[in-house]
Amino acid sequence: MKKIYPVLFFLFFSAITYSQVILSLDDDSVYIDSIATLTKKTNSDSLKSIYSFRLSKLYLMVQDGTKSKEYLEQANKLKTKYPFLVDASIYYNSSRFLEKGDAEGFEKTLLEANEKLKAYNNIEAYRLRAIVLQNYGIMQQRSNNEKAYMKLLVHEAIPIAKKSKDHELISALYKAVAIIFMNNNERQKASEYLRDAQYYIEVATKRSPTLIESKVETYIINAENLVELKRFYDAKKVLDKAYAKLEYHPESNLNDSYYYSEGIYYAKQNKHETALESYEKGIRSADKHQNQIALNRLKFAEYEVLFKLKNYAKAKANLEYLLSKTPFIVDQKNYFNELSKVYNATKDYDKAYFYANKYNVINDSLNDTKFKSDIVELEAKFKKAENEKKITLLQSQNERASLMLHNNRLNSVLFAVLSVLLFLTVLFLWILNNNQKKLSAQKEINYQQELDVLENQQKLSVSNALIEGEEVERKRIARDLHDGLGSMLSGLKIHLKLAENQNNLSATDVNVLLDNSIKELRNISQNLMPESLLKLSLEHALQDLCMRNSNANTKIEFQYLIPKPNLPKNYEIVIYRIIQELLNNALKYAEATEILVSCSQNKETFYITVEDNGIGFDVLDKNNSGMGLRNIRNRVDFLHGKVEIQSEPNNGTAAYIELKVKKEATSNG
Known part of the structure; x- marks a missing residue:
């Protein structure tokens, strides 16, 4: 059964009214009150307008429509003197179309907001444009155009979001791309985008009321995908990160999806009893939060484990519950198919056949509906093409006679003009090609000459440096000869002179002086050019x-x-x-x-x-x-x-x- 992952769009100041679930850890009233206080204290109309727009979105996020409308009206009154706020307000006011159920009006307003905000090159404009583009993309996804949504995310929204440096926003966009891949069972590609989503949410430092929720949700989705890839070690590490945040928030509705991911982590490793414990915790949490989407996912996952354990009674009860709660015919079809498997396993072949038949009827109905739809569409296209052919044929018959006469007159003139133009074009291209070759050859010569000059300069520079080093070496050798060997030989001379005058020449003293002189000479020789080398x-x-x-x-x-x-x-x-x-x-x-x-x-x-x-x-x-x-x-x-x-x-x-x-x-x- 294909798993569908709902898009949970709860970005900072950008939640839209059709989000399926508002994720929450704590009461956000403290943060909202701090923004409201800033709104009251500031004397700047522009800041007051910005804060009011943000408060309108925050109250919309916590489902307080009255407060949201109040701050939106206040922001609209203050925006008039500021062009950027006037253009930004197009996005902030777009939610009124959703309230009326006008999806087309909402899409047009989003496109208008994006065009207006292109005129500004500031961080807030980039942030709003990325949010606008994702909202527009979600509308395309809801119209079964997931390809357009993916294109908007990858080629427009993410590059623009990166300019805003809003890491939470960038993470959410990468996560949205990953969910598209997960819905299409392309787990490896999803893993790449979830890795980026996790990186950006972990480096996010900007204070927002949804930062922790975004981080936890990213961990949970990433863990689920890693489990499907059988990367259980990595999945456990990410699950532990999510639990570290949720441990102190047992009432959070994020526990609904956390226990689903934890359950499939154990189920995929055949730890069925532990998986059932996780599913039960998730079911209690989802039931408390009246989160039917999460509840259905948990119930079906629990059914799969119960079926493997051959607990057919409970497995059947889960499927019957799911049939009573889902309005979607595609899901009903799948549940009928699973019920047929359960009854077949219990050897109740009559009911197995009954539900298999119901599955086939719905399956054939869906296929037949699509087939009829395709036939109607093809027939309409065919009739349109036939009518266009008839109209074209009549027009061509009326025009053919006059066109033939006119064309004959033009042909000779056009042939002459084209011949001249062709000749001039060939001549121009030939001259241009020759000049280009000469220019390229000259550039190559100049480039080679520059390289030769640079090489010679480099060689000269190195040679000068070596000469300078050799000169320093000569001075050092001269100093060594003067201070070392010269001093010793001078001492030997003085010693010999004294010995000659006093007639008491000591061979031992002379040998010592000669030995020292020889050692000094050898040291200098070694420094000049070692004999061993x-x-x-x-x-x-x-x-x-x-x-x-x-x-x-x-x-x-x-x-x-x-x-x-x-x-x-x-x-x-x-x-x-x-x-x-x-x-x-x-x-x-x-x-x-x-x-x-x-x-x-x-x-x-x-x-x-x-x-x-x-x-x-x-x-x-x-x-x-x-x-x-x-x-x-x-x-x-x-x-x-x-x-x-x-x-x-x-x-x-x-x-x-x-x-x-x-x-x-x-x-x-």
Whole structure:
């Protein structure tokens, strides 16, 4: 049996009078009174009018027609000086057509309101337009044009609602689309829209009297759809969210639909007794609220479980109740069919045949009615077409003679004119095509030249940066030679001079000075070009670099995760310099006790990671961008790579670098 989900349209200030059920958790009078107080206190006619329009809708929502009409009249008196309120009032006054049962007038008024509100680009205009479009779409749905309703929701109402930033409204529109898919048993598509509906209702913060009700209803509908998709774990999570709100509102009419969803959750998992308990709770709630639609759904769902449990007496009682309460012949047909199944199961074949026959009579009647309707429609179309043919034939006979003479005269003139026009058109297109080709070719040349200029500028910029870095490196080496090796050799010279004058040359002292000088020279040599890099590999050179810089205060861990490295020496040198500079920065400025150096490679990309637990720095502070970091970035740019520095004060520093390694370079390395 196809399940029909009624559209429950209770948006903020937008409930319309034909909504089947007004959902409620609490008394909304506190919220309504607060709006009424604002209306009395404000001295602005425009605000007083806006509040009055809203109050008219709120009182309509709580079914107080007298108050609604009173505030609507007050709003209409105050609106006249404000063009936007004049146009918005078309929507607010549209409910009078529904009160009179004038659906056509209601639809025309909605279309007029939408056209007028298109002139305004403010949030309230967008919100009202989205509501107007949904109301119009619901009218199309009631006229069995569900396709038009879907098109209005997806292509117009939802995009406009998003401009209003009213998340509750956006959620309601997504939910309306989902219900259409559920009615057509397209559960997966419904699930996608319900996911969006749940997202928007959960991020909604704007205060409204229906926000919690909207949230709970969204959870309940989503849970029901998830059950039909057999996603029971997800359905339970959503049901729990709904129950968390309903737990403190046992009198709410939202319990009618909550217990239906909970019941099918258990029934679909063959937990029949638990399902029956949920259905009974829902039936009591729906009966208390006189919600016949919910009551019928619950009774039929309960019947399905009772039939599975072979409790045919209660199952039959439910169907007989449903037959007494439904005015719809389609539902009666389905109930007769189910009664036939029950009597067949109890081997009462006479009654089984009786109800099967009633089912067939209604089914044939429905089909016969449709068949006759189709025949009448086809016959009317046929007669209309025949009459049009006769009229056309008579007209053509009278006009043919005069037209033939006139056409003969025109043919020769038209042929000449068309020939000239055709020639001119071809000539114009040929010239235009040639010019277009020349223009495209020139644009391509200009574009390529611009690319070449940009590439050369980039290369020049990188080269200048590298030259600048090399100059700084030379100055550092000169300083190291002067301050380190130079000082030691000067000390050795002085020592030798004194020893010569005093005739007490100490070989031990000289050896110590020479050893220190040699060590200093080796350190400088290692910094210039590590011997292990030239003779062994990048891995050995980096391992040696980390060992030389490790000490009692700073532990350096080195990871080289490349099983078969194959890089050219020029790449290895640049990589070595980058890691050397990163280590120098960590040792000089970071005050780190632990440093991690990691290298890895994936196809044509070489990855470098250097992390420390030092004092860190503010990466956004331009004063922290020294020569060391600039040298690193320049070397990374030289290898067409990317560098990312992550650091915060007192939270360490991490450098992540990606370098591109060309295949030709790798194969030649």
